[in-house]
Each structure stands twice: as C-alpha cells, then as structure tokens.
Amino acid sequence: MRERCRVEETIYNMQQTGPENLQVISDFDMTLTRFAYKGKRVPTTHNILDNRLLIDENCTKKIKKLLNTYYPIEIDARLSTEEKLPLMVEWWTKVHKLLMEQKIRKDLLAQAVRESPSKLREGYKMFFDHLAEQNVPLLIFSAGIGDVLEEVIRQNHVFHPNVNIISNYMDFDHTGVLQAFKGQLIHTFNKREGALAHAAHLTELKGRQNVLLLGDSLGDLTMADGVSNVQNTLTIGFLNDQVEERKELFLNSFDIVLVKDETLEIPNFYCTVMHKTA
Numbered sequence: 001m002r003e004r005c006r007v008e009e010t011i012y013n014m015q016q017t018g019p020e021n022l023q024v025i026s027d028f029d030m031t032l033t034r035f036a037y038k039g040k041r042v043p044t045t046h047n048i049l050d051n052r053l054l055i056d057e058n059c060t061k062k063i064k065k066l067l068n069t070y071y072p073i074e075i076d077a078r079l080s081t082e083e084k085l086p087l088m089v090e091w092w093t094k095v096h097k098l099l100m101e102q103k104i105r106k107d108l109l110a111q112a113v114r115e116s117p118s119k120l121r122e123g124y125k126m127f128f129d130h131l132a133e134q135n136v137p138l139l140i141f142s143a144g145i146g147d148v149l150e151e152v153i154r155q156n157h158v159f160h161p162n163v164n165i166i167s168n169y170m171d172f173d174h175t176g177v178l179q180a181f182k183g184q185l186i187h188t189f190n191k192r193e194g195a196l197a198h199a200a201h202l203t204e205l206k207g208r209q210n211v212l213l214l215g216d217s218l219g220d221l222t223m224a225d226g227v228s229n230v231q232n233t234l235t236i237g238f239l240n241d242q243v244e245e246r247k248e249l250f251l252n253s254f255d256i257v258l259v260k261d262e263t264l265e266i267p268n269f270y271c272t273v274m275h276k277t278a
C-alpha cells in the first residue's frame with residue numbers, strides 16, 4: 001500500500017454505509033482466475049479454446065505466436081497506454097478472426113472448459129458466495145470471451161444471480177457455429193468505453209456509491225468509470241508478472257497491490273469486514 005491511511009479511511013467510510021451501498025467490479029482473467037498453478041500458467045478464457053475439439057493445430061500455433069508477440073507489449077512498463085492501444089486492437093482482431101475461421105461449435109464449449117486446467121483463485125467460493133448472500137452486485141468486466149467465462153463460473157457453481165458480465169460474446173449462427181463476435185470489441189485498454197456504454201443498462205447498480213475494484217492491469221482501473229455518484233472506491237491490483245518492472249507503477253495506481261498472491265484472501269477479508277459492521 002502506498003497510502004495505508006487512505007485505505008483505512010476508505011474502508012471505514014464504506015463500512016459506515018454497509019453492504020447495501022456496495023458494488024464489486026472485477027476483471028476476470030488473471031484476477032479472478034489464477035495466474036499460475038504448480039509452476040504452469042493457467043489458461044485465460046481465450047486460451048481455454050486451445051482444444052482440438054474446437055480449433056486445429058495450425059490455428060493453435062498462430063494464436064500462440066500472437067500471444068508471444070503481443071502479451072509482452074500488454075505488460076511492458078516502458079510503453080504508455082496510448083502506445084499499446086492500437087496493438088491490442090490488432091491482437092484481439094487477429095485472434096477473433098482466426099477463431100471465426102475455425103467454425104467453433106457452441107455445444108462443445110462446456111466440454112472444452114471441463115477439459116482445461118482453468119482455475120479460479122483460492123478462496124473463490126467464499127468470495128462469490130458471500131457477495132451473493134449479502135446481495136452485493138458483482139460485475140465481471142472481461143476482455144476475454146464471455147461464453148467461456150460463464151462456463152467457467154457455472155462449472156465452479158458460483159454463477160449466482162448477483163453476477164453481471166460485460167465481455168466479448170460469441171455470435172453463433174442457427175446451426176450453433178461461431179460466425180462473429182457481438183458488439184464493440186473489448187480489449188485490456190478500452191474498458192472505460194465499455195463501462196460508459198453498459199452502465200446505463202445495469203440499473204441494479206445505481207445508488208450503490210461504494211466500489212471495490214479488482215484487476216491485474218492498469219487498464220482495469222477504468223472499469224468503474226460508468227458508475228455515477230461514486231463516494232468511495234477501493235482498488236486492489238494483482239501484480240502477477242514483471243513484478244519488479246511494474247511495482248512502482250502499480251503502487252502509484254492501485255490502493256492495494258498484491259504481489260504474486262494466488263488467493264482471494266484480501267478481497268475476502270475486506271468483504272468480511274464490511275459484513276460484520278452491517
């Protein structure tokens with residue numbers, strides 16, 4: 001924490017108005033899911049599609065090559081968001097085009113998720129269940145693939161009614177084959193636009209002036225930009241990769257920075273504290 005006092009004051013202020021004034025906005029890949037498990041990277045929603053059921057070997061190779069080119073740019077501390085922006089659009093556009101060429105079948109997505117080593121962070125059940133019990137809305141805002149994301153949380157039995165999702169959703173034709181992606185493309189650095197565009201529809205979030213925001217990228221900090229009349233915001237950043245290079249940047253941007261923490265212990269602690277005084 002850069003400013004411990006500010007964090008304590010924010011939590012205190014949030015406690016005073018209780019869970020009925022709280023909303024949680026969280027990124028998905030590498031924020032609600034783990035970054036690594038037993039020394040291996042955990043797949044993002046895009047990478048879960050890397051299954052022969054859905055895409056061929058040639059496509060896998062091309063998507064991996066794009067990942068190796070663009071992911072280092074996404075997390076490069078020396079580049080500005082403005083410099084990264086067009087390159088992210090390029091990455092997402094190329095990958096989505098490749099996926100569309102594969103004629104992915106909707107009815108095989110659930111199996112691909114089951115067969116993948118995808119993993120939500122330790123403590124996820126408490127996190128999702130607690131927010132549902134307290135009727136605190138959880139908005140998951142992901143530049144990943146919405147259909148896959150939904151399946152991951154469904155298979156982990158935490159797709160509760162308080163969960164809303166903004167993401168890139170697949171558009172299937174009448175035979176259930178992927179033909180396009182719906183709506184405006186969401187990538188890591190245009191979440192602000194998505195937040196502003198979607199906020200109006202999420203009426204249940206109105207009047208909840210306290211925001212707990214979780215992310216693993218500086219781009220995630222704009223996810224709450226669609227919320228009007230915010231009184232208190234507490235931001236928690238998961239610093240998973242390029243730790244030394246990005247530590248300063250993260251500490252200057254998030255209220256709390258968790259370094260290589262594969263759990264949801266701190267967000268869970270926060271939720272418990274909110275509940276106790278309610």
Ligand code: TMP
Pocket residue numbers: 027028029030031044045046047063067074091092095141142143144187188
């Ligand atoms: P998020 O907004 O839920 O974190 O999802 C975005 C992440 O997806 C971002 O960190 C990069 C990652 N990604 C892949 O892993 N593979 C891909 O092909 C693409 C386009 C993105």
Ligand code: MG
Pocket residue numbers: 027028029030031215216217
């Ligand atoms: Mg992420």
